[in-house]
Amino acid sequence: MAPLQKQVELVLRGRQAMLFLLCFLSTLLQPAFCREADDRSRFLYADDPGATIILEYQLHNAPSKDYSGDERKKAEREQPGSEYDEEKYIKPYFLLPDNGPRVVQFYSPWSGLVHMILWLPTVYALGNIVNVSTLTCADCHRHCQFFKTKYISLAKEIDDRLSDNQPEINFHAVSCSVYHWVCMQNNVKEFPTIVAFEANSAVPQLLREKSINAESIAESLGVELSPITATEKNVKSNLWADKNDEIRPIDILGASLNGLARTRDAVYRDAALSFTHALKTEIFPRLPDGQASGPLDSMQQRVFSDWIDLLYWALPPTWILHTLINDIRNNIDSVMVSEENLLFMVEKHQDVVNGDSTRWSEQCSKSDDRAGYSCGLWSLFHIISIGVIERHRAVLGALDQVSTKFVAKTVRDYIEQFFGCEQCREYFVDMFDTCGFNHCRRFKQPQKLPSPESWTEFALWLWEIHNDVNIKIVEAQLKKEGGVDTPKQKLDRYNWPPTEECPTCRDSSGKWDKDVVLGHLKKGYWPGGVQNFRYVVLKKKDYNEEESRWVLSDLLENLFFLALSAAFVMWCTRKQYITVTGRHKKMDRDYHGV
Secondary structure, eight states: OOHHHHHHHHHHHHHHHHHHHHHHHHHHHOGGGTSOSSGGGGOSSTTOGGGTTEEEOOGGGSOGGGSOSHHHHHHHHHSTTSOOOGGGGOOOGGGSSSSOSEEEEEEOTTHHHHHHHHHHHHHHHHSSSOOGGGOOHHHHHHHHHHHHHHHHHHHHHHHHHBOTTSOOOEEEEEETTTOHHHHHHTTOOSSSEEEEEOTTOOOOEEEOTTTOOHHHHHHHHTOOBOOOOHHHHHHHHHHHHOTTOOOOOOOSTTHHHHSOOOOHHHHHHHHHHHHHHHHHHTSSOBOTTSOBOOSOOHHHHHHHHHHHHHHHHHSOTTOTTHHHHHHHHHTHHHHTTOHHHHHHHHHHHHHHHHTTOOSOOHHHHTTOHHHHHHHHHHHHHHHHHHHHHHHGGGEEEOGGGGSHHHHHHHHHHHHHHHOOOHHHHHHHHHHHHTTGGGHHHHTOOOSSSOOGGGGGHHHHHHHHHHHHHHHHHHHHHHHHHHSSOOOHHHHGGGSSSOTTTOGGGBOTTSOBOHHHHHHHHHHHHSOSSOOOOOOEEEOOOOOOHHHHHHHHHHHHHHHHHHHHHHHHHHHHHHHHHHHHHTHHHHHHHHHHTO
């Protein structure tokens, strides 16, 4: 090569390097160009209410086995006295063999720049492969966000087209800007990198970003999708791409009345809206003169604290609502003093918790915000009920606060103290206090090793109550319109879930199969896939006078049955003794004077 040509090439490379350096420095000095200033911008999916179908990996919510175990022992054995860098040995659970079919995306929010950094040696070595000067910060930002929309859309499409006999497919995401060691260990060299894992396999299959679609993912995972025509795909593609997608029927209230249904995303948005609405309007209700009520009394403080603790341990660990719940728990004394403190806390997290959602879904509210609030609150109750099943093993400390009896009592007390609908409140409290739906027996659990089945009782009990409320509402409405009582057989069709939604929820005689119903509830109200197992610690609390009466009542009931059983055993023993010794004959002779 001629000397002049070499000099020109060196100048061009120098200019390319300078442009790259300027772009990189501008990104560091002005983070808004390529990312938000908030640290949470390092996660694309975790804080997005429309991306709950994607399981974003976050170490603080991960199972403890992800970042400890044999590697620590090996490091201590081979390098005694050296510092164990735990971060280098992170192994996310979904990269291990013992999992169902799944897709994993390794990404960086600033993927264009990171891509250039990783491939800079290649650029300089091969010169003509990439023209660095053509890459701008705007290109980087667009590349950061583009595949996110496509990834969510693919997850929703596959979830919609997956037949019932196929295993559930989970979509995971790992931010390499946070967990760079994980990405290095998995040989990630560009972003995004998408890999598929078949069930019970840890062998990754690379999926090309440009050619990835639902069919290629299904083929890599060895699953079958239900066929779809080009016309159907065009119609549904907008729903799959829309974060407010309205496809899957899962809710109770309203859905069985008019055929409308909500998605799981909508259920969680409605529940979050009702939770924040209650904090704003129900905890410190207005007095007749329009002024806010004063500090919560001792009973209200106990009930509110128990309610927040219940949400803290029973809700899905990855739900963004925990940011608000944790802040309230950490400042519980302050928020119970005044409405101003509580409202400040809610407004502080409003954008993160609710995002752009300011109204309940139409399926939930029927254009009536009061109905939307009640519907969202029921959704929150159902999410809690499934969380009791899924999360009770994650609680350390005050295990008595995890029992189904304590959970049901917490919900009952919250409704009594903080639910504004007087008629609704009276129904629930009266029903509970009279052992409605046999909960006094159903919620009895031994303190040591309760049976697995006992944890399902609260979810089924709440489902029965909700159906009963639905039937009463429909019955009153039909009676108002027609003026006559409606036969129970006709009202039964308003129970949830309807046969067309869950054909196997009833047997041939029409009786509910509660195991199937429970699975249907879990499918609707709990995130799919393996959840990050996060331990929580609850502090033990002293029993107040009311709780002591509950304990005393149980103790007296047990003592009564024990005494009755002992008397019966003594009578049977004496009877047998008299028969064996022949004393009954002597007693008969004495009686007859023989």
